[in-house]
Amino acid sequence: MQQSTILQGDCIQTMRELSSASVDFVLTDPPYGVRYRSRDGQTIANDNHLAWLYPAFAExxxxxxxxxxxxxxxxxxxxxxxxxxxxxxxxxVVGHVVFAKRYAASRQFFEHRHEQGYLLAKGSATLPAKPLPDVVPWAYTGNRLHPTQKPVKPLQRLIESFCKPGGVVLDPFCGSGSTLLAAKLTGRCFIGIELDAGHHATALKRLTAA
Known part of the structure; x- marks a missing residue:
C-alpha cells in the first residue's frame, strides 16, 4: 500500500489491514457520541453511540x-x-489542548467557545524541542466541506511538533481530509480512512487539488 492514501470504509476493518507499528503519528477527530446535528441538519456517522470506541482505538x-x-x-x-x-x-495521557474560538458554536449553560483534545503516548515518547502552548487560537472554517470541519493550520502545528519529517500520519476518521492536507503541507505521508462515501470523495478531491 502506498503511504499517502485515502481509503473508504469502516476504520476498524480497514486498520486491521495495516501493519503493526507502522504509523508515526495519529491525529484524528472521531465522533463524540452526542448525536450531533448541524444548523442545516447534517449528522455524523456513528455519533449516536460509542460502541466503536474501544475496537477503533485498539487498532x-x-x-x-x-x-x-x-x-x-x-x-x-x-x-x-x-x-x-x-x-x-x-x-x-501526556497532554491536553484547548482550542479557543472567537465565536460560540452553541449555547446551553455556557456559550461553547472551544474545542479540546488529548495527547496520548504509546510508551515513552520524546519531548518536542519547542513545546506548543496548550491554549491555541481557532479559525472558523464555515464547515463548508464537513459539518465539523477543522481548520488546517493548528493541525499542521501538531504534526510538525509530534511527527518526524517524512513520517506517516494516520487519521482513521478523516472526514473531508483536513488532517491529510495538513500532513501533505508539512511534507509528511498520510493514511486517511473515512466511512462516508461523500466525505471520502470530498477528501480525495481536496487532496488532489492541493
Whole structure:
C-alpha cells in the first residue's frame, strides 16, 4: 500500500489491514457520541453511540510505533468514556489542548467557545524541542466541506511538533481530509480512512487539488 492514501470504509476493518507499528503519528477527530446535528441538519456517522470506541482505538494503538503519539479530539460530554478506553488500552495521557474560538458554536449553560483534545503516548515518547502552548487560537472554517470541519493550520502545528519529517500520519476518521492536507503541507505521508462515501470523495478531491 502506498503511504499517502485515502481509503473508504469502516476504520476498524480497514486498520486491521495495516501493519503493526507502522504509523508515526495519529491525529484524528472521531465522533463524540452526542448525536450531533448541524444548523442545516447534517449528522455524523456513528455519533449516536460509542460502541466503536474501544475496537477503533485498539487498532490505533496496534499500528502506532512504540514511542509515538496520538492526538485525538473528543466530546467533553463523554470524556470519562474516552479516557477509560484509552487508559485500558495502554495509552498514557501526556497532554491536553484547548482550542479557543472567537465565536460560540452553541449555547446551553455556557456559550461553547472551544474545542479540546488529548495527547496520548504509546510508551515513552520524546519531548518536542519547542513545546506548543496548550491554549491555541481557532479559525472558523464555515464547515463548508464537513459539518465539523477543522481548520488546517493548528493541525499542521501538531504534526510538525509530534511527527518526524517524512513520517506517516494516520487519521482513521478523516472526514473531508483536513488532517491529510495538513500532513501533505508539512511534507509528511498520510493514511486517511473515512466511512462516508461523500466525505471520502470530498477528501480525495481536496487532496488532489492541493
Amino acid at each position: 490505533v494503538y496496534r499500528v502506532m510505533k512504540p514511542g509515538s503519539l496520538c492526538f485525538s479530539f473528543y466530546g467533553w460530554h463523554a470524556a470519562d468514556q474516552f479516557l477509560t478506553v484509552w487508559k485500558a488500552l495502554g495509552f498514557r
